Amino acid sequence: MPHIRLNEELPGIRSLFDFRPETAGPLCRLADILLHQSSSLSRADRELIATYVSSLNDCYYCQTSHGAIAAYHLGGDEGAVLHVKRDFTTAPISRKLKTLLAIAEKVQKGGKQVAAADVENAKKAGATDLEVHDTVLIAAAFCMYNRYVDGLGTWAPQDAESYKQRAATVAEGGYNRIPSDVKHQTNGQIP
Amino acid sequence: MPHIRLNEELPGIRSLFDFRPETAGPLCRLADILLHQSSSLSRADRELIATYVSSLNDCYYCQTSHGAIAAYHLGGDEGAVLHVKRDFTTAPISRKLKTLLAIAEKVQKGGKQVAAADVENAKKAGATDLEVHDTVLIAAAFCMYNRYVDGLGTWAPQDAESYKQRAATVAEGGYNRIPSDVKHQTNGQIP
Numbered sequence: 038m039p040h041i042r043l044n045e046e047l048p049g050i051r052s053l054f055d056f057r058p059e060t061a062g063p064l065c066r067l068a069d070i071l072l073h074q075s076s077s078l079s080r081a082d083r084e085l086i087a088t089y090v091s092s093l094n095d096c097y098y099c100q101t102s103h104g105a106i107a108a109y110h111l112g113g114d115e116g117a118v119l120h121v122k123r124d125f126t127t128a129p130i131s132r133k134l135k136t137l138l139a140i141a142e143k144v145q146k147g148g149k150q151v152a153a154a155d156v157e158n159a160k161k162a163g164a165t166d167l168e169v170h171d172t173v174l175i176a177a178a179f180c181m182y183n184r185y186v187d188g189l190g191t192w193a194p195q196d197a198e199s200y201k202q203r204a205a206t207v208a209e210g211g212y213n214r215i216p217s218d219v220k221h222q223t224n225g226q227i228p
Numbered sequence: 229m230p231h232i233r234l235n236e237e238l239p240g241i242r243s244l245f246d247f248r249p250e251t252a253g254p255l256c257r258l259a260d261i262l263l264h265q266s267s268s269l270s271r272a273d274r275e276l277i278a279t280y281v282s283s284l285n286d287c288y289y290c291q292t293s294h295g296a297i298a299a300y301h302l303g304g305d306e307g308a309v310l311h312v313k314r315d316f317t318t319a320p321i322s323r324k325l326k327t328l329l330a331i332a333e334k335v336q337k338g339g340k341q342v343a344a345a346d347v348e349n350a351k352k353a354g355a356t357d358l359e360v361h362d363t364v365l366i367a368a369a370f371c372m373y374n375r376y377v378d379g380l381g382t383w384a385p386q387d388a389e390s391y392k393q394r395a396a397t398v399a400e401g402g403y404n405r406i407p408s409d410v411k412h413q414t415n416g417q418i419p
Contacts, residue, residue, distance in 0.1 A: 040347040041357035057361055059261050063254035070250050094338065140379075147285065148378025156231040166232035170248055173379040181372035187339025188331075188364040 040190040049098035049191050050182060064182075065212045071175050072106075073211035078168055080208070081110035082134050083175060085121050086141050090176045092122045093145045096183035098193035105197075105204035133162040137172040144176035231381040240289035240382050241373060255373075256403045262366050263297075264402035269359055271399070272301035273325050274366060276312050277332050281367045283313045284336045287374035289384035296388075296395035324353040328363040335367035 043052040054061035072083045084107035091099035100122070108115045120128040125138045136159040143150035156169055164172075194200065234243040245252035263274045275298035282290035291313070299306045311319040316329045327350035334341035342364070350360055385391065 038344075040342065040344060041360050053361070057358070057365075059265075060258060060365060063258040063261070067251060067254040067258070070254070074250075096339065144375050144379045148287065148375040148380075151231065151379045151381070153229070153231060153381075167248070169232050170244070170380065174248075174251060174376055177372040177375035177379060180375055181368040184335050184339040184368035184371055185365055188335045188342045188368060189339075189361065190342070190344075 038190060039192065040188075043189075043191065045192075048194050049102065050186050052191050053185060053189060067178060068182075069212035071171060071178060072103075073213075076168075076171065077165065078137075078171065079110070081107055082130075082137070083171070084110060085118065085130070085134065086138060086172055086175045087179050088118060089121055089125060089138055090141050090145050090179040091183050093142065094180060094183035094187075096179075096187055098186050098191065099179065099183050101193070101197075101200050102203065102207075105200040106208045109201075109204045109208040131162075133159065133164055133168075136162045137164060137168065140169065140172050141176035144173055145180060148177070229381060230383065231379075234380075234382065236383075239385050240293065241377050243382050244376060244380060258369060259373075260403035262362060262369060263294075264404075267359075267362065268356065269328075269362060270301070272298055273321075273328070274362070275301060276309065276321070276325065277329060277363055277366045278370050279309060280312055280316060280329055281332050281336050281370040282374050284333065285371060285374035285378075287378055289377050289382065290370065290374050292384070292388075292391050293394065293398075296391040297399050300392075300395045300399040322353075324350065324355055324359075327353045328355060328359065331360065331363050332367035335364055336371060339368070 039052070041056070044055045045052075047055050050064075054065070072087060073080065076083065084103050088100050088104040088107050091103060104115075104118045104122070108118050111117055117129055121130065121138070125135060128135075130138075136155075140151055140155050140159060143152075143155060151173070159169055159172075230243065232247070235246045236243075238246050241255075245256070263278060264271065267274065275294050279291050279295040279298050282294060295306075295309045295313070299309050302308055308320055312321065312329070316326060319326075321329075327346070331342055331346050331350060334343075334346060347360055350363075355363075
């Protein structure tokens with residue numbers, strides 16, 4: 038049960054965007070820039086980093102919603118997403134992404150855990166400074182989103198199908214539409 | 229030494245805002261809403277929450293810069309800030325702030341650490357739902373900012389005076405001015 042009074046029709050972070058639209062704006066814009074807007078890292082790669090960090094933080098809502106978006110970008114390959122969460126070192130992903138996931142794993146533990154050697158490994162695998170930067174910021178940002186979602190006790194749907202449906206919308210439309218979407222829904226016009 | 233190539237004249241998160249102005253926008257807006265814009269929680273209280281979480285995350289740059297801003301809002305009382313970092317339960321602060329710092333401490337460990345009883349304690353001490361929400365989001369956001377600053381190996385000034393000078397500017401002007409400020413400075417026009 039949520040620790041504060043939230044719109045019960047909205048799950049996870051969406052109930053928090055509805056509760057505090059002022060902070061929803063920058064939180065959604067940050068996610069859109071990091072995960073959706075054009076980048077030399079594919080959307081699938083970036084969603085896998087977000088999903089992996091969310092699984093390390095044991096946030097069911099975030100790892101399931103972003104896992105579904107990652108799977109959408111991978112043509113529906115849910116197995117690859119589960120493989121990354123279980124053991125990314127043997128998953129069917131690029132060597133570069135493995136080195137970036139290793140950095141993300143350190144960031145989840147704490148910023149000072151990242152060693153120069155971790156970044157060197159990523160650069161040797163072809164990662165640019167911007168890709169390293171965005172990996173660190175995605176991992177750090179999900180240490181925020183995960184704590185926000187679970188720290189206020191929001192609820193999460195348990196059926197995989199609802200995450201899958203939502204994933205298609207977000208994967209295509211991005212994250213900037215979420216605040217107005219939420220506003221729309223709290224007017225009782227849930228589509 | 230920073231893990232990526234950053235403007236060496238700018239310390240901490242300011243070098244990262246300069247490196248990636250796109251993400252600097254929402255990151256500064258979020259800080260401004262949570263720490264500077266009007267709220268039933270005083271600016272001093274909110275900066276103390278940010279400082280305390282940053283000290284738990286062992287982020288020197290963030291705990292020193294926000295600690296200096298908290299002290300500014302407390303009329304220069306640096307002792308109170310150090311007392312909160314050392315043991316907030318005996319610090320000269322309100323009972324309500326102590327219950328909010330207890331929530332922030334749990335959020336730093338992980339979102340699921342926050343128990344209904346922690347929030348009940350805060351409400352009994354007079355905290356509103358919005359104040360509980362903002363406390364959780366401030367704590368979660370600093371779990372991001374701290375990891376961002378340290379995960380990319382940014383440098384931090386070691387002299388207290390520079391933090392004190394900067395604190396006055398940010399305490400009065402807020403956080404939204406930071407990106408343009410950084411842009412200004414990277415044009416070689418450091419004031």
